[in-house]
Amino acid sequence: MKNVQKVLVLLILIALCSTVLFAQGVQEKPKAGGTLNVYSIMPEKYATKIFEEFTKDTGIKVNFVRLSSGEALARLIAEKANPQVDALWGGPADTYEAGVLEGVFDVYSPSEAEKVPAQFRSKDGYWTGIGIIPLTFLSNAKYLKDKGLNPPASWTDLLDPAYRNSLQMADARTSGTATERIYSLVKVYGEDEAYAYQKKLHQNVQLYTKGGAGGAMPIATGQAASGVFYIVDALDIQQQGYDLVISYPKEGVTYGVEASGIIKGAKNKAAAQALMDWASSKRLGEVMVANLINYIPTRPDVTVTNPSLDMSQVKLLEADSTWKGENRTRFVERWIAEVIQQ
Amino acid sequence: MHETNAFRPTRKSLMKTDPALFSALVAVWLSFAIFIFLPVIRLLITTFYVDGTFSLANMRKVLGTSYNIKALYGSLILATSVSIAGTFLGYIFALAVTRTALPRPLKVLLGAVTILPLISPPFTSSISLTLALGPNGMLLKALGIGDFSIYGFLGTWISETLTYFPVAFMVISAILNTMSATLDDAALSLGASRWRMFTTITIPLSLPGIGNSILLLFGASLADFATPLILGGHTFPVLPTEAYLMITGMFDLRGGATLSFLLLVPALLVFFLQRMLLGKKSFVSVTGKNGARTEFAKLPTALSVFICAVCLFIVVFILYLYAIILWGSFVKVWSVNNTFTLEHYAYVFKHGQKAISDTLLIAFLSTVIGSVLAVVIGYVAQRKQFFGKRFFEFTSMLNYALPGTVVGIAYIIAFNQKPILLTGTLSILVAAYVFRYYATGIRSVIASLEQIDPALEEASMSLGASSVRTFTHVTIPLIIPAVLAGMRYLFIHCMTAISATIFLVSVRWTLLTTRILESMTELQFSQASAFSMVLIVIVFLADALMLYLLKVTTSKFHKPQEISYEKVGA
Numbered sequence: 001m002k003n004v005q006k007v008l009v010l011l012i013l014i015a016l017c018s019t020v021l022f023a024q025g026v027q028e029k030p031k032a033g034g035t036l037n038v039y040s041i042m043p044e045k046y047a048t049k050i051f052e053e054f055t056k057d058t059g060i061k062v063n064f065v066r067l068s069s070g071e072a073l074a075r076l077i078a079e080k081a082n083p084q085v086d087a088l089w090g091g092p093a094d095t096y097e098a099g100v101l102e103g104v105f106d107v108y109s110p111s112e113a114e115k116v117p118a119q120f121r122s123k124d125g126y127w128t129g130i131g132i133i134p135l136t137f138l139s140n141a142k143y144l145k146d147k148g149l150n151p152p153a154s155w156t157d158l159l160d161p162a163y164r165n166s167l168q169m170a171d172a173r174t175s176g177t178a179t180e181r182i183y184s185l186v187k188v189y190g191e192d193e194a195y196a197y198q199k200k201l202h203q204n205v206q207l208y209t210k211g212g213a214g215g216a217m218p219i220a221t222g223q224a225a226s227g228v229f230y231i232v233d234a235l236d237i238q239q240q241g242y243d244l245v246i247s248y249p250k251e252g253v254t255y256g257v258e259a260s261g262i263i264k265g266a267k268n269k270a271a272a273q274a275l276m277d278w279a280s281s282k283r284l285g286e287v288m289v290a291n292l293i294n295y296i297p298t299r300p301d302v303t304v305t306n307p308s309l310d311m312s313q314v315k316l317l318e319a320d321s322t323w324k325g326e327n328r329t330r331f332v333e334r335w336i337a338e339v340i341q342q
Numbered sequence: 343m344h345e346t347n348a349f350r351p352t353r354k355s356l357m358k359t360d361p362a363l364f365s366a367l368v369a370v371w372l373s374f375a376i377f378i379f380l381p382v383i384r385l386l387i388t389t390f391y392v393d394g395t396f397s398l399a400n401m402r403k404v405l406g407t408s409y410n411i412k413a414l415y416g417s418l419i420l421a422t423s424v425s426i427a428g429t430f431l432g433y434i435f436a437l438a439v440t441r442t443a444l445p446r447p448l449k450v451l452l453g454a455v456t457i458l459p460l461i462s463p464p465f466t467s468s469i470s471l472t473l474a475l476g477p478n479g480m481l482l483k484a485l486g487i488g489d490f491s492i493y494g495f496l497g498t499w500i501s502e503t504l505t506y507f508p509v510a511f512m513v514i515s516a517i518l519n520t521m522s523a524t525l526d527d528a529a530l531s532l533g534a535s536r537w538r539m540f541t542t543i544t545i546p547l548s549l550p551g552i553g554n555s556i557l558l559l560f561g562a563s564l565a566d567f568a569t570p571l572i573l574g575g576h577t578f579p580v581l582p583t584e585a586y587l588m589i590t591g592m593f594d595l596r597g598g599a600t601l602s603f604l605l606l607v608p609a610l611l612v613f614f615l616q617r618m619l620l621g622k623k624s625f626v627s628v629t630g631k632n633g634a635r636t637e638f639a640k641l642p643t644a645l646s647v648f649i650c651a652v653c654l655f656i657v658v659f660i661l662y663l664y665a666i667i668l669w670g671s672f673v674k675v676w677s678v679n680n681t682f683t684l685e686h687y688a689y690v691f692k693h694g695q696k697a698i699s700d701t702l703l704i705a706f707l708s709t710v711i712g713s714v715l716a717v718v719i720g721y722v723a724q725r726k727q728f729f730g731k732r733f734f735e736f737t738s739m740l741n742y743a744l745p746g747t748v749v750g751i752a753y754i755i756a757f758n759q760k761p762i763l764l765t766g767t768l769s770i771l772v773a774a775y776v777f778r779y780y781a782t783g784i785r786s787v788i789a790s791l792e793q794i795d796p797a798l799e800e801a802s803m804s805l806g807a808s809s810v811r812t813f814t815h816v817t818i819p820l821i822i823p824a825v826l827a828g829m830r831y832l833f834i835h836c837m838t839a840i841s842a843t844i845f846l847v848s849v850r851w852t853l854l855t856t857r858i859l860e861s862m863t864e865l866q867f868s869q870a871s872a873f874s875m876v877l878i879v880i881v882f883l884a885d886a887l888m889l890y891l892l893k894v895t896t897s898k899f900h901k902p903q904e905i906s907y908e909k910v911g912a
Contacts, residue, residue, distance in 0.1 A: 037849045044860050048693070063849035066860050070590035075845065078595070078754040084766045084848055165491075166477065171576075173587040206477060207493055207575050217867060221677050223478045241678045340576050341409045 042090025432510020746841025783828025
């Protein structure tokens with residue numbers, strides 16, 4: 001029995017030490033050459049399809065994790081000393097601007113960068129736009145019918161008491177959709193007026209959701225009446241078959257530029273550059289159109305087939321990404337102080 | 343480390359008198375240093391050092407906002423309500439399983455249903471709760487209730503209570519089962535009524551379990567960010583959610599970290615309160631002096647009826663919530679096209695295969711390592727005397743008391759640079775789980791040891807057995823039910839938790855829970871439901887397998903009495 005005892009002591013000690021040994025950790029090296037590690041802010045279902053095509057075209061295999069824009073940036077900053085990924089894919093350009101200030105991105109000018117209009121790429125070459133997404137109103141058709149309402153056609157329509165406690169939209173602290181909403185309102189009304197508007201709007205808001213698309217399902221199922229979304233999320237849920245109405249405010253909306261960029265210290269730099277080259281070619285736009293991925297391509301020479309993406313009837317407001325990046329934190333803090341905490 | 347033995351001051355150094363304890367302590371402290379102190383210290387530096395000097399600027403900024411103060415109150419109120427309601431429910435379920443005349447299949451059903459909220463990620467039940475009780479919710483419509491808002495305190499409270507009461511159930515039923523039934527017999531044969539027996543024997547003897555359960559639930563609720571995120575709305579802020587929003591939304595790691603440090607105060611308070619309440623009393627009921635083991639006496643009839651009614655109501659409600667998810671996973675488009683389809687499951691097995699195998703591997707490793715650590719730490723903390731014992735016990739629980747979000751960020755900061763480079767590895771995920779969720783194991787081992795008379799171990803020692811032999815041959819067999827409870831909880835948590843590890847998943851190691859959250863935010867409700875169902879089934883099966891294996895390996899020690907988990911398991 002003495003031996004059994006010794007063996008047991010040994011086993012316990014080995015188990016304990018193994019947790020410590022874990023610390024030495026075998027650092028799993030990413031395979032060099034044919035692979036690329038990416039944080040994707042673009043939803044997984046889109047990124048999967050796009051990267052499949054990219055792999056077909058270039059032979060480069062893509063590993064990716066999908067993160068919200070805030071999480072992705074927080075991680076990139078935390079991992080600065082030892083970057084875990086080579087590129088950031090998707091997500092609003094102002095997130096990239098914030099990252100540039102933190103020194104997260106590397107400069108790279110893709111081979112066809114000149115074909116992408118200047119407002120859709122970084123002035124200094126830190127990021128390149130891959131898609132454009134304007135804001136839109138998404139409403140539950142049945143709710144509108146029951147209350148005898150027309151689809152909202154102006155920002156002020158959302159202040160109608162008929163919508164009391166039945167709007168869902170994103171929380172400015174977590175969602176790029178929400179900050180885009182604030183940019184739009186500031187462009188439409190001017191800053192102070194925009195916050196006065198939002199205080200009134202707050203009376204009708206049932207819930208601020210974490211993700212930009214979070215309110216779309218409740219609206220689809222009739223839990224909420226209406227909300228403000230990026231067109232890509234609104235179209236996606238409508239395409240699933242729910243009875244929904246998409247409308248635009250006559251005062252106009254700003255639009256988000258979905259971007260992509262290379263991380264400073266990327267371990268697979270050549271592969272990351274290949275992705276940027278591919279993304280700024282016509283190929284990406286064609287893949288998106290073919291797969292019903294509802295971003296408007298940044299390349300003007302890609303033909304869009306979906307009529308909902310035809311922006312000729314929509315008043316688009318210009319909001320410079322640098323301006324967005326510079327004002328974002330201040331706008332959100334003011335939103336917390338004046339709208340949420342009132 | 344000062345290895346003086348305060349208990350018997352005349353004896354020589356611990357290294358000589360009890361080498362096993364000494365080496366165990368060294369190993370455990372070493373792992374604490376790496377996986378608990380290092381991340382916290384790095385985080386403290388991030389919080390309190392601005393440009394190389396100590397600064398309270400972050401703290402002042404955070405405390406100066408009334409909304410944050412409101413969040414602090416919100417957290418305290420929520421954690422208190424959840425720990426009381428959850429412990430109450432858990433106690434009722436534990437009584438139903440161990441002390442009532444319910445037929446065995448029903449008890450099995452009770453146990454099985456209880457596990458459901460525990461084995462699904464908290465946000466899943468929050469979503470089905472919203473569909474049932476949210477604006478325009480199905481249940482509200484069915485009951486004809488118009489004006490009811492789930493968002494805010496009420497919804498968060500209901501959801502967290504449903505999610506966490508199974509923890510109370512597991513901890514308390516372990517205690518109820520290890521009580522000696524002869525006490526019941528003695529009370530009854532001395533002429534006490536069943537009520538008197540219940541209030542003077544059953545309740546006082548289960549106090550350690552109740553105390554632990556309250557502590558665990560308070561901690562869990564205090565740290566949970568997923569439920570308030572979905573159900574709290576903007577009217578009911580709580581600290582972990584605010585911290586999470588600050589870190590992920592405002593890119594403000596300092597502010598978020600500072601906010602979450604406010605949580606440490608209540609967490610510490612509860613911890614010390616519990617020690618004060620339970621530290622002095624003796625709850626020994628396993629003395630080794632028992633006669634033949636008899637059945638537990640049944641409860642008074644009125645109480646039994648009440649207990650069964652509550653259980654029935656809760657069980658039906660939980661089943662209803664999960665039916666929504668099950669249904670969602672099999673229909674084409676939720677609430678629009680109700681055609682039966684298996685395409686969501688095909689999607690899960692095609693695109694989620696890696697997540698499934700990764701999650702299983704991580705959970706398995708974490709459970710094994712965590713359980714061993716929990717038994718050693720729990721035993722050492724309850725039975726042995728050594729310098730810094732309270733600090734030792736507190737340290738072991740630190741990662742559990744800290745909000746997961748903070749642990750996740752702290753791990754990234756600490757393990758992303760040399761000498762310990764772990765980001766993107768399997769090890770960091772396993773370490774995060776082990777040092778966060780072995781807490782239940784430690785607590786239930788301690789609670790169970792509090793009921794076992796040290797005389798049993800002293801007898802073994804005085805008969806010449808070493809401390810290790812006593813530990814393996816006397817103590818372990820006696821605390822197996824508690825270890826089992828801790829292990830199951832650990833495994834379940836490794837399969838479902840998300841708050842810390844959402845920051846630690848990498849392109850090489852991914853988790854099922856993050857995939858579910860992804861599907862949710864991508865509006866793929868059906869895929870999310872299918873993922874959840876797969877996760878639930880996997881945990882159920884693994885759980886059953888674990889129970890079977892443990893039954894086989896422990897049958898030697900437990901022939902006369904059955905472990906409750908055999909009754910309540912899958």
